Amino acid sequence: MDSRDKRSNPQLQKALCYSNVERRHASSPSVIVIGGGFAGIAAARALYDASFQVTVLESRDRIGGRVHTDYSFGFPVDLGASWLHGVCKENPLAPVIGRLGLPLYRTSGDNSVLYDHDLESYALFDMDGNQVAQDLVSKVGQIFESILKETDLVRQDFREDMPISRAISIVFERRPDLRLEGLDYKVLQWYLCRMEGWFAADAETISLKCWDQEELLPGGHGLMVRGYLPVINTLAKGLDIRLGHRVTKIVRRYHGVKVTVEDGRTFVADAAIVAVPLGVLKSNRIKFEPRLPEWKEAAINDLGIGIENKIVLHFETVFWPNVEFLGVVAESSYECSYFLNLHKATGHSVLVYMPAGQLARDIEKMSDEAAASFAYMQLKRILPNASEPIQYLVSHWGADENTLGSYSYDMVGKPHDLYERLRIPVDNLFFAGEATSFEYPGSVHGAYSTGLLAAEDCRMRVLERYGELDILHPVMGEDPPISVPLLISRM
Template identity: 65%
Template sequence: MDPMNFVIGGSFLTHIERHQTSPPSVVVIGGGISGIAAARALSNASFNVILLESRNRIGGRVHTDYSFGCPVDMGASWLHGVCNENSLAPLIRHLGLRLYRTSDDNSVLYDHDLESYSLFDKNGHQVPQQLVIEVGQIFERILKETVKIRDEHIDDMSILQAISIVLDRHPELRQEGLAYEVLQWYICRMEAWFAADVDTISLKNWDQEHVLSGGHGLMVQGYYPLINALAKDLDIRLNHRVTKIVQHSNKVIVTVADGTSFIANAAIITVPLGVLQANLIDFEPSLPEWKLSAISDIGVGNENKIALRFDTVFWPNVEVLGIVAQTSYACGYFLNLHKATGYPVLVYMVAGRFAYSIEKLSDEEAAKFAMSELKKMLPHATEPVDYLVSHWGTDPNTLGSYSCDLVGKPADLYERLRAPVDNLYFAGEATSLDHSGSVHGAYSSGILAAEECQRHLSVQHGFSDVLNLVLREEMTEVMVPFQISRI
C-alpha cells in the first residue's frame, strides 16, 4: 500500500510506523510553478512526493491557452529580468524557448519602452508621440518627488496621495487637456504593474522591489513548455482540492474534497494567497497568529486579460495600443501579440477594481466591451473571430492574480508568510522576499521550500541524498544563450 495514499482509518498510526525506514514523504499542495518546482527538487532527491492540484490542469496562474491555434498566455506571460541571474534562465535556455524583449532596464512603464506604443484619444486621434514622451518624463519627475514625501512622513500613505502632495507643491508638473489624459494613462499602466489601484499602493514599498537587469521579455511560445518540462514524470493528482490539513505526531494528514486523505512527513503549501485568505483550507491545529496576520495583511491584486483573435492585422505595428482618458480607470491598453509572435491577436488588459468589474460581465459582454474600446482608437476595426477572457479574481482556485503591498502594513509580512510552521512549508510568489508577483519568484520560492523541507527531513530520518535544483545537472554545464528578438 502507498503510504501517501492511505485513506485514514482507526489504525493509521500503526500504518505509519511500518514505513519509518522508507524515504521521507512530502505532499505538495498546488500545481503552479512553485509547487511543481518544489516537487521536482524533492523528487530528484529521491523523496516520495505527491502533488495535489485542485484544477484539471497544471500551471496555476501560468496558463497558456492554445484554442486560437497559437499560444496565448492568459496568466503570467513575461520573464521579468532577461539575464543569467534569473533563476529560470538555465531552464529557458536549455529548452530553447524564445523571448521577445519588450523593454530595456529602467523603463518608466516597467515592461515596455516609451517608443513601443501608440496612444489614442476617445475620438480615434493619435496622441503626438512627442507629447507622450514629454508627459512620460514628467511622470518620472513626479515619482521621484514622491520619494521626498516618503522621507518626510513616518506614516505610510498611498502613492496617489503622495502624487497629490507633489502636484500641490509643484504646480508646474500639473497637466491639462490631452496631456492630463496621457498622465492618467501612465497611472493606469502603473496600476497594471501592481494589479492594484493607485489609491491602495503603498508609498513606502512601491519602488522597493528588486527588479533584475536585462529588461522584460514575453515568452513567445508561452510558459507551458517550461511548466511541462518541470512536471515530467512527477506524481501529480489533478482535481484534488485540498480542504483540510492536520498536523499529528510529526506527520501531516492532507484531506481532499472527496474525503480521501494522504499521510506524509511534511507538506509544502503553494496555493495562492487569495485562497489562504478565504480560509478554504481548514488547518488543525490552527495556524499561529503571526502566520494568520501575514496572510491577511498582504494585498492580493487582480489583473485580467481579454484576448481577441482576428483574421487580419489592421492595427499599427507597435507593441501596445493605448486609449487615454480623464481617469486612470477609464484608460486602457491592448498588447499586440502579432508584434512578438506573428499571430493576429490583441490582448486587452485590465487591473485593480476594473479587473473585478470585467468579471461581472459574461465573456461575450467582456469581448464586446474590449472591441468598443478598440473601435474608439481604430474606428474601422474588424470584428474578432474568437475571444478568451480570464477571471483570476473570482476563480476559486486563485481569488486574485498576485500579491501587492498595501498602505501601512508591516515590513516583515513576506518573511512571515514564507516561514514554516513545524512540518508545514510555504511557497508561492507571495512568499518571495525580493521577487513577489513574478514567475521566477514563485519558482525560486518552491526550490527554497524544498531545500528547507529536505534538510529538516534528512536530519530527522538520516536520509542524505543530494537535492538537485534543476531538471538535470548537465543543464548548467554548457552555457546556452538566450534566444531574444528586438534587442
C-alpha cells in the same frame, strides 16, 4: 471559445494527468505538495530529484496555476503570466528557459521602472480616436518618472504610510511645475493606469512606503513567444500529480502531516509544502489543524492580492499600427485602457485587452461575450474601422475559486517583510509561491525560486529527522552552465 471548454478534450486531459508514475521505495522520505502551479511544481521537481516520495495535489484539471497557455486559437496564448521579468543569468528561471531553447521577445531595456515596454513602443489615442503625438507620449512618460522620484521625498517627510495616489497629489502641491492639464493630463492618467496594471491594484490602495521594494533584475522584460506551458510541462515530467484534488484540511503533527481533499480522501507524509495562491489562503477554504500561528495568519491577511485579467481578441487581419501597445487616454486611470499587440512578437493577429484593479473586478461581473464586446468597443473608440474579432478568450483570475486574485502587492500601512513571514515554515509545513518572495513578488521567477527554497528547507528538515542529513547534497544536483534565453529582435 472559453478556455475551460478544453475539459471535454480527452487527449488534453490525458496529456495533463501525470499520476501514472512508479512509486518510490516505501521507506523514502515523503512530501505532499499542495498546488500544481510554478512554485509547487518547482518544489516537487527538486524533491523528486532528491529521491523523496512526492505527491502533488492540484485542484484544477490542469497544472500551471496562474500560468495558463491556451491553444484553442491554434497557437499558444498565455491567459496568465506571459513575461520573464529580467532576461539575465541572475534570473532563477533563465537557465531553465535557455536550456529549452524557448525564444523571448524583448519589450523593454534595463531602464524600465514600472512598465514592461519602452516609451517609444506605445501608440496612444484620445477618446475621439485622435493619435497622441509620440514626442508628447515620451515627454509625459519622463514627467511621470520624475513624479515618482518626487514621491520618494514625500516618503521621507511623512512617518505614516499613504496610498501612492495621495503621494502624487502632495507632489503636485509641492511642485506645481509638474502639474499637467488637457491632453497631457490624460496621458499621465494612462501611465498611472499602467502602473496599476503592474500591481494589479488601484493607486488608492498601493503603498507609498513599499511600492518600489521589489528587486528589478537587469536585461529588460521578455515576452514568452511560445507561452509558459513548455517550461512547467518539462518541470512536471515524471511527477505524481493528482489533478482534481482540492485540499480542504491540513493536519500537522510532529511525526507528519495528513491532508484531506474535497471528496474525503486523505494523504499522509512527513511534511507538506503549501503552494496555493494568496487569494486561496485568504479565503480560509483550507482549514489548518492546529491553527497557523497569529503572525502567519496576519501575514496572509495583510498582504494585498490584486486582479489583472486578459481579454484576448483574435482577428482575421491586422488593422492596427505596428507598435507593441495601443492605449486609450482619458480623464481618469479607470477610464484608460491598453491593448498588447501580440502580432509584433508572434506574427498572429491578436490584441490582448488587460484591465486591472476595480475595472477588472467590474468586468468580471460580465459574461465572457459581454466582456469581449466591452474590450472591442474600447478598440473601436481609437480605431473606428476595426473589424470584429473572429474568436476571443477571457480570463477570470479574481472570480476563479482556484486563484481568487492575480498576484500580490504591498497594501498601505503594511510592512514589506510580510512576504518573508508568509514564507517561513511552521513545524513541518513549508510555504511557497509568488506571495512568499521578498525579492520578486508577483512574478513567475519569484514563484519558481520560492519553490526551490521551500524544497531545500523541507529536505533539510525531513532528513534531519531521518538522521540522513548531508549538507553537501544539493537539491537539484550539479548546476549546468548558465544559458540565457534567446531574444528575438524587434520587428
